[in-house]
Amino acid sequence: MGDNAINRRQFLKWTGSAALVLALPPGGLHASGPAEVPVPPSLMLHSRHRWRLEPMLAALCREGFKGITYADLERALLGQAGLPARPVLITIDDLCPARGSPSFAYFAAMKSLLVEYGFAATFSVVTRPDVPHDDAVWDQLAAWTQDGIRLETHTAYHSNLDNPALTDRDLEAEIRGSAALIRERTGCDVRALVLPYGNGCNARTGAIDPRIEAACQQAGLRFVVGITGGRAPLPVDIGPDDVLYVGRVGPGISDDAHGALHELAHWGASGGRRAGRTAG
Numbered sequence: 001m002g003d004n005a006i007n008r009r010q011f012l013k014w015t016g017s018a019a020l021v022l023a024l025p026p027g028g029l030h031a032s033g034p035a036e037v038p039v040p041p042s043l044m045l046h047s048r049h050r051w052r053l054e055p056m057l058a059a060l061c062r063e064g065f066k067g068i069t070y071a072d073l074e075r076a077l078l079g080q081a082g083l084p085a086r087p088v089l090i091t092i093d094d095l096c097p098a099r100g101s102p103s104f105a106y107f108a109a110m111k112s113l114l115v116e117y118g119f120a121a122t123f124s125v126v127t128r129p130d131v132p133h134d135d136a137v138w139d140q141l142a143a144w145t146q147d148g149i150r151l152e153t154h155t156a157y158h159s160n161l162d163n164p165a166l167t168d169r170d171l172e173a174e175i176r177g178s179a180a181l182i183r184e185r186t187g188c189d190v191r192a193l194v195l196p197y198g199n200g201c202n203a204r205t206g207a208i209d210p211r212i213e214a215a216c217q218q219a220g221l222r223f224v225v226g227i228t229g230g231r232a233p234l235p236v237d238i239g240p241d242d243v244l245y246v247g248r249v250g251p252g253i254s255d256d257a258h259g260a261l262h263e264l265a266h267w268g269a270s271g272g273r274r275a276g277r278t279a280g
């Protein structure tokens with residue numbers, strides 16, 4: 001090949017950056033951009049997927065996926081940034097900073113793999129303010145945010161938010177209290193409530209329980225993340241207090257890289273069913 005020849009990788013790189021420039025006119029996306037943004041395919045994982053994360057990341061890389069976070073999605077909705085051509089939102093649930101938590105090493109290993117593969121991703125934190133915390137864990141989580149990792153709240157006590165016995169005060173502790181603690185301990189600007197068990201919204205309509213929505217507004221959160229539904233494109237003309245519901249999917253029946261790719265490929269059509277052996 002001569003000096004003027006470009007290979008396929010260079011061509012894709014060039015067209016990718018050209019598309020991004022075209023998508024960002026002066027004044028942001030909204031002046032001439034799309035009226036809505038598709039919900040990126042969103043993968044829900046837990047610590048038990050630690051053995052399967054590396055093949056998943058390798059498969060996602062091979063397919064051209066790029067990891068994004070809820071903060072990235074929010075910036076896209078606000079017209080402040082574009083999204084990559086094939087975005088994927090990876091969330092890993094149930095990290096807890098309680099002292100002696102046996103699973104933290106598993107989450108840390110998964111974080112290392114994400115960084116190794118260059119994937120931005122999200123850990124959903126259950127803050128458990130009622131038990132002693134491990135300051136070293138909080139310090140590590142704060143450091144992770146420098147590596148493209150974001151932390152979102154998975155409530156204070158991993159409660160079923162559909163429980164009608166929860167008072168407004170309970171909801172405030174679960175949502176605003178947990179988000180505030182993560183912000184205080186890590187400096188991460190928490191943007192999302194990841195619903196335990198996916199409960200807290202109408203599975204059929206995707207409507208957020210009004211009390212949870214109000215608690216999220218008070219907490220300054222933009223997204224409520226469930227499992228079912230939440231695949232319809234999001235409007236870009238959002239108000240400052242609007243809270244948006246988005247769904248996720250587990251890595252399929254096989255619960256591995258093959259299942260994850262299959263579910264992400266069918267994201268738009270996968271609608272309302274639950275996937276995976278445990279949820280949320």
Ligand SMILES: [Zn+2]
Nearest residue numbers: 093094196280
């Ligand atoms: Zn959970």
